[in-house]
Amino acid sequence: MxxxxxxxxxxxxxxxxxxxxxxxRDDGRITLRxxxxxxxxxxxxxxxxxxxxxxxxHPDIRVEYxxxxxxxxHDQLLTAFEGGxxxxxxxDASDDLADFAYGGYLADLTDLLxxxxxxxxxxxxxETTTFGDGVYGVPFLQEPxxxxxxxxxxxxxxxxIPTPEKPWSWAEFRRITERxxxxxxxxxxxxxxxxxxxxxNLSLSTGGQLFHxxxxxxxxxxxxxxxxxxxxxxxxxxxxxxxASPTTLGSGGSDTLPGFFGGRYAMVPLGFSYRQQIVQQAPxxxxxxVLPAPAGAGGxxxxxxxxxxxxxxxxxHKKEAAAFIDFLLRPPNMVRxxxxxxxxxxxxxxxxxxALRTSEHGWATGTALAxxxxxxxxxxxxxxxxxxxxxxxxxxxxxxSGAIGxxxxxERLEEDGNLVLARYQR
Numbered sequence: 002m003x004x005x006x007x008x009x010x011x012x013x014x015x016x017x018x019x020x021x022x023x024x025x026r027d028d029g030r031i032t033l034r035x036x037x038x039x040x041x042x043x044x045x046x047x048x049x050x051x052x053x054x055x056x057x058x059h060p061d062i063r064v065e066y067x068x069x070x071x072x073x074x075h076d077q078l079l080t081a082f083e084g085g086x087x088x089x090x091x092x093d094a095s096d097d098l099a100d101f102a103y104g105g106y107l108a109d110l111t112d113l114l115x116x117x118x119x120x121x122x123x124x125x126x127x128e129t130t131t132f133g134d135g136v137y138g139v140p141f142l143q144e145p146x147x148x149x150x151x152x153x154x155x156x157x158x159x160x161x162i163p164t165p166e167k168p169w170s171w172a173e174f175r176r177i178t179e180r181x182x183x184x185x186x187x188x189x190x191x192x193x194x195x196x197x198x199x200x201x202n203l204s205l206s207t208g209g210q211l212f213h214x215x216x217x218x219x220x221x222x223x224x225x226x227x228x229x230x231x232x233x234x235x236x237x238x239x240x241x242x243x244x245a246s247p248t249t250l251g252s253g254g255s256d257t258l259p260g261f262f263g264g265r266y267a268m269v270p271l272g273f274s275y276r277q278q279i280v281q282q283a284p285x286x287x288x289x290x291v292l293p294a295p296a297g298a299g300g301x302x303x304x305x306x307x308x309x310x311x312x313x314x315x316x317x318h319k320k321e322a323a324a325f326i327d328f329l330l331r332p333p334n335m336v337r338x339x340x341x342x343x344x345x346x347x348x349x350x351x352x353x354x355x356a357l358r359t360s361e362h363g364w365a366t367g368t369a370l371a372x373x374x375x376x377x378x379x380x381x382x383x384x385x386x387x388x389x390x391x392x393x394x395x396x397x398x399x400x401x402s403g404a405i406g407x408x409x410x411x412e413r414l415e416e417d418g419n420l421v422l423a424r425y426q427r
Contacts, residue, residue, distance in 0.1 A: 291363025
């Protein structure tokens with residue numbers, strides 16, 4: 002049985018979170034609390050509009066919109082779960098669900114979701130929210146990592162422009178960033194303040210796996226040759242080649258945009274949704290385009306952690322909560338959510354919508370990459386958050402900065418990392 006917070010702490014939690022008690026009212030009307038992590042203005046508007054439309058057509062099942070934050074969602078949800086006051090419908094990302102699912106905080110949606118929704122979303126996306134025998138979230142939005150390029154700079158350089166059909170190899174990408182560099186300018190700016198997910202997800206393109214599950218079900222880390230292609234390329238660009246700006250290695254994606262707009266970097270690897278910031282912030286006349294990330298032995302494959310919608314195990318109205326999720330993710334509504342967040346929908350019908358197939362703002366390049374997206378390597382690995390924060394993040398940051406070599410990186414990822422994972426698998 003889960004531990005419960007003392008009554009006073011629970012009252013404070015409710016006051017801080019601004020939560021209502023939810024549940025069923027005296028008049029029989031059901032109230033569900035939907036915590037959304039939408040933060041971009043268009044996305045918040047789309048979510049609130051859909052909630053309003055639901056409430057207008059479902060007078061007996063009212064949904065309350067609760068604003069959450071990506072910055073604190075894991076700790077906030079953990080506290081809410083422990084206090085027995087979690088939102089009924091939970092917006093999160095698939096790589097944050099494993100411990101909540103195994104901990105019994107999320108409802109198994111296997112028998113709650115309609116066949117329409119199950120069949121519309123590919124199996125590879127469902128794998129991101131399947132833990133053991135249960136499905137603990139509906140994956141609905143995802144974004145590939147792409148190269149945002151200064152189109153004028155690339156045209157004038159004469160380099161081959163990659164397409165999803167003919168992408169750059171990692172070796173060609175390295176040569177081209179060298180060619181684009183010089184006189185204080187760089188071919189690439191890697192924003193690697195959070196280096197782990199970028200490194201692991203892009204390494205699927207070279208056949209990297211890193212996490213290996215044995216016959217006993219336990220996971221161990223092995224940093225093999227295929228796992229090393231992407232980090233070695235970045236290390237060389239920032240170190241020996243001088244084609245990657247060393248000052249952006251500790252930056253977030255948004256931090257690189259002023260230098261990109263100012264003509265300091267030819268390309269920046271960013272998530273697909275960053276296009277909205279570029280549209281809003283780029284100087285008038287700035288010519289940019291979306292390119293696919295480089296491909297390796299695994300083709301254009303890369304890992305993603307889709308945004309998800311889950312139902313709390315403590316929710317007394319799971320059937321109604323699942324019905325709201327079904328409404329929210331009907332194909333036209335999924336398109337509205339995708340456009341609002343500048344991301345790709347997981348649903349096949351929504352993905353085929355002409356609004357997401359236009360060449361404007363690189364939508365067509367993104368949708369062409371959708372079939373290559375796979376579950377991020379760490380999706381079902383228990384202990385991954387601690388491994389990432391305490392071992393992998395500092396080790397990769399030191400490697401990319403040149404403070405340690407590849408041997409030391411491998412030793413820390415494997416030896417230190419496996420000690421962390423072992424504690425979660427006893």
